[in-house]
Amino acid sequence: MINYNNKIILMIVCLFATPWSPAAQEKEEDNSKVKLTGSIGFFYDYYNFSQNNYNSFRPRYPEHLWRINAQMNIHLGKHFSMPLSVNATNQDVLYTLPSVPEESALDYLQNPANNISINPKYKWAQVFLGTQTPFYSKLSTGDIPIFGVGIELNPGKFLFSATTGKSQRAIEPNVALNIPGAYEQNIIATRIGIGTIEGSKFTLNAIRIKDDVTSVSTQPIGLQPIEGITFSPYAEFKVFKKIQISTETAASVFTSDVLNTGTLEEDFVNSVKDIININASSTADFAHNSRIDWKGEIFQIGGELQYIGPGFLPVGYRFIERDILDYKLNTALKILKNKLNLTGSFGIRTNNLSDTKLSTARRVITNANAFAQINDAFSLNINFSNFGFNNDTNLLNQRIELVNNSLTITPSYTIKTEKYLHLINANASYNSFEQFDVINNAFAKAENTTYSLNYNLTFLQLPLNLGLQGVYLENELPTGDFNMLNYGLIASYKLLNKKLTPSLGFNIAHIDKPGFTTDYRTDLNLRIGYKISKKLQCRVQYRYTNLTYGSSRQEAILNQNRVQFSINQRF
Template identity: 70%
Template sequence: MEKKSIRFLCMFILSFFWFCASYAQEEEKEKSPVKLSGSIGFFYDYYYFYENNYSSFRPRYPENLLRLNAQVNLQLGKHFSIPFSVNVTNQKVLYNLPSLPEESALDYLQNPANNISINPKYKWAQAFIGTQTPLYSTLSTGDIPIFGAGIEINPGKFILSATFGKSQRAIEPNITLNIPGAYEQNIVAARIGVGKLEGSKFTINVVKIEDDLTSVNTAPIGVDPIEGFTISPYAEFKIFEKLKISTETAGSIYTSDLLNVGVIDAEFINDLADYITINASSTADFAHNSRIDWKGDTFQLGGEVKYVGPGFLPVGYRFIERDILDYKINTGLNLFKKKVNLTGSFGIRTNNLNDTKLSSSERVITNANLFAQVTEGFSINLNYSNFGFNNDASILNQRIELVNNSITVSPVYTWKNEKYNHLIAGNVALSSFEQFDVVSNAFAKAENSTYSLNYNLAFLKMPLQIGAQAIYLENQIPTGDFNMLNYGITSSYKLLDKKLTPSLGLNIAHIDMTGFTTDYRTSLHAKIAYKWTKKLTFKLQSRYSYFKYGTSRPNATLDQNRVQFSVQQRF
């Protein structure tokens, strides 16, 4: 193990036991206004493999993986708290490269593989420091992690939120190493309004994102620098106890290439040049989303309408489908004292509303789920979903038409006597996917069937559990069939006053593909968990797998072993 990994391991261990020591006097802390809650854990994974006649195999895990995860809240008195989250690793997963750039301490903290945040809170005010993902609304910002700082206050009915940070690190391009590179990307978001953050409110949301042209010495390959701005009034009201309405209309200006030298001769757009770069690659458009939900004890009903213009982009989201109009209905029903629950949704999505593409499309989305507690020991769950897509292209090679259907049936039966507790769970999943093939001028169909059965036996007079499971998978596609039969057994036992729990599992799989002989896989899983105290747990487990391939890989074998060790402390 390299020196850096050893130092990292030492840091993990020292930090872990420092927290354990700080929590040693539990009774005194309960009487103190200072309280610590949450958990902290250290994890180490070691993985190795050996292949024979399988030179193209790529390792499925890193050889040495170190992780420190902590979700802790420090409560100081009645109103002040400091929640902090630490998820760090020794892996540089930001880079999937033959050669890794050198990382500074700040680079390490900003690495998306790590998540470090401290969010002190006092009554109605909270600060955000480190990695965060601000969520304001569906048309402004909500899924871009950033490394920076922010604040959110809600005194009375006044709402103010603001955050800024880096959403993408700069990476220099390198043709030799096949590194396209990336610009540094910064984001600023804010909202102001009235109401309660977790209740009825009206806010104005503003988000701006911008690539820094000076962040790299050489322009990234095939990557254009961008800048965008979105503003949206958002309203959410709870009119009655069971009726909730939300509505949002958003406008955006988006420049897809800051290096574009073209100009737009439109005075109302050029007036915005003081706030955002405007050139021939800029677009401006709007979007709207409204939703209404009635949630009663027995009956639920809701509806949603969404329109997204072809030039609209909510810059606080990585991706959104544009030029669409959605209609959706959701419903739910609880009967017989909630022993029968039925939920369903139906939606239609139409695109190319403004004829900006060569063809239009229409999709139908349906989902229904039924859960029934038939008797005290028997329950069943049924689920059906349908997804359809088609366009109106008259030219054969532009025609798109597909239909996906799936149904799942999951019964569960339990019974017990004085000595044993039995559980049998089954699952049948059937799905079909049919798509128009423009080459053959006909529909191509793929079908998938999965059948599984699980049995678990718990001894009531001794701490022993035994389980057995079997899975059969059949996948039929035009190019050939794929079948797999997987079966296994597991067992666990508690020792030393139920503090020590060893468990063992064995699985065997047969895999068949059209035109080849059977592949075999044998897996052995051993695990030991020990509760040192009620809140301190040590775990050690090993997963060993042996693959013996048929004619799909002649004379090929593969051995894999993954050993995992963890220490977790709850507060």
């Protein structure tokens, strides 16, 4: 098993095993054909707290958090490159479980959430080793990280991709430790076609996902093993340089419980029983997505149509809403020499097309944004969004109806003189959420109004920056209203030839709830950044937060301390 200290050691090995030493940089200077780009960083967070009369408080961060982040690329000559990616932590990640078992070193490295990968590339060929998230299209695969191997070939107009790996390792269930368990899950994805990876193309995509029922000795609690395949032709191309079109029609066969002993008398599903396990839990369906966009220098317009059948499942995605029909329209306009930019979108989503549910729901989504550069000093941004959802049932206890509206106005003003630069930003936002309450047979409404003002002063002849901010928030909720007033100061200065940058931030917030005395929150933020060299920097930050509660939590006091250290090397 790999314990806490071993995880730290393993992370440090990953850090120094990557070629970021001065020797690698000297090699770059000796041979101009070898080049290292990117960055690597080490991060450590420490957190503790103390409380009085607040025994139910749960820590907001782990006590010790170690992280390594490396995004690098080794270039050799004109055609060879090798991207390296390492995102590792000492925490137990990936699993959506209340508790997790101990990990071996191999389990830790294979955990896709740690994102450890090496992807060498030569001309039109690239190999993927380690964690990867292949994206082929919206209806095939695109958001499941896996640990495995892959290849991508694009010589001329020929395109081929293939990936196989583990998206979930096996976990034995343990009721005593509150571990539900999980099957080992594997994915195979491939596509073949013509075109270019980043440009116009036509591909045939095939994805298969399968749980290994033999990977655990006891069936996980509340979880059935799954198996499924998705096949889709996908086309993406440009017309007349300004029109871009993409279209995809996908079919899937999905078995939600491999252990189900029932049979299914459907020829179109049983026709693939030699490929995947077919039983009474199996479904087959199709989906379609088409999009067209016209992009001019002044005006842009686009539309999208999407249908997802009730039995369709793109097995390369964790979740997708099914049995829906979407219509979307997007527009954009730039006028007055790009000083006025207007964008907008409108969409309607309808579900229960198969009429298999008790009701049908319809949602409306609208967004409009206007940005105006009035003159060199003054600009104004206005954004409005609307989201609506309702169903057509007449039964009171099944009625769903809600509307969410949001309006934000943000003016900005800049004043520049020979010695000073003044930047003033203001923001006013209004959010309204209204939902039908089936218990009270009436609409319940929640409103949020926020006003903020920020002033930043930069001394052009001194390495000094000052900032003032103020925020007023007013919430009106069915469960209870509250208001918050927050104001603060931040200051930074550069020393030692601008290599050392200390900064100080201080905030006080007053939180008022009807019927209770005021709660107070005080934040102190100290930060020191130092440039060791042009590309090597380190930073230390300390944050202290004190919450002193009024009568809402009688005589409760909470103190939190957080120290963060980081060192980052760029190449």
